[in-house]
Amino acid sequence: MIDSALYEYMRNLLDVTPTAFHRYMYDKIPWNSRLVGILGPRGIGKSTMMLQYLAEHQNEGLHLYVAADNMYFASHTLYGLADDFVKDGGTHLYIDEVHKYKGWARELKQIYDTHPDLTVTFTGSSVLDIYQGEADLSRRALLYTMQGLSFREYLSLFHKVETDVFSLNDILEQKAQIPGVAHPLPLFRKYLETGYYPFATVDGFALRIEQIVAQTIESDIPQYADMKASTARKLKRLLAVVSQLAPFKPNADNLALEVGVSKNNIHDYFVYLEKAGMIGQLRDTTGGLRGLGKTEKVYIDNPTLMTVLASGNPDVGNLRETFFFNQMRVNNDVLSSRVSDFSIGQYTFEVGGKKKGKRQIESIANGIVVRDDIEIGHSNIVPLWAFGLNY
16 A cells, blocks of 8 residues: 555645646656656756646556655655555656656566556656666657757746747747747846746746756756766866867867866766766757767857856857757757858858848858847848747
């Protein structure tokens, strides 16, 4: 029999879970599949989204939410909980922050193989590699990686301004618009400063971001990569160096000397930081975290994180590029361009301020000028804020 304290804990959380706003991934998750994993960086709303679904569907079967670091697991196993839950008639089990439970992959595999009628949904750090280890879940789990708020989501969550999702082609055809907002730039600038994270209005926002960075580097990555404390400190030093230089073309020799590690480790450290949502790597031939292309530039992951790491004074030009890369990579394969800033499919993008001209791309077919500080675009000149309505 399941400990009643677990149900009470779940009910208390459901009572305070807001349901008016849903993240962009909400309708993409196959919630009734047997094993679904929602991965992503800390602080972007994975737990809230899972609780929202539970709150809105709790009458459809018997549901149970547990946090993987609950004291219950000091004397119980995850598999034992699932087994007891099924015997009680349980149909849907939700496990939050599964990476905090030692041996999570092995026990999830055992649950999957033993209880075919149980639906299991879990959240976890994006650092997790579900393809590794003795309990390979890659053939069993459907994995979805979630990013932080888009500009469109920010408008909805904090300003109750609703707008459609616009595809890249829609944006390039100047169709992107924000109904009822004549001047989007003040909202856009505020988004760049604080809008990527759903807790933007909570007191001590910058401190909370710093805590997320510290927990990611000192706990999440070392736990996954089996790092020593001294190595984690070097990882933190590397992020500090990147935050001062980004975006920049990485030089392994110089970075290794600056951080005090072997240059052979720099690539692995960048992959860890990228998967954890701390940086983004712009590649030259193929995108994605598992892309084979050479890294041409390293960015801080998102404009809000960049702003906090820069103590509130990020370089404006770098901020523009960071926003474009961060927002467009969700639905597009964003690559480096040999002649400009970015390429997506047949298009080449040059990102700059309102005075940015067409000279650099005038001889390029399908060249697009992306300008900050303009409200509307024309021809092949598109306002930067419009690319924030892509998801």
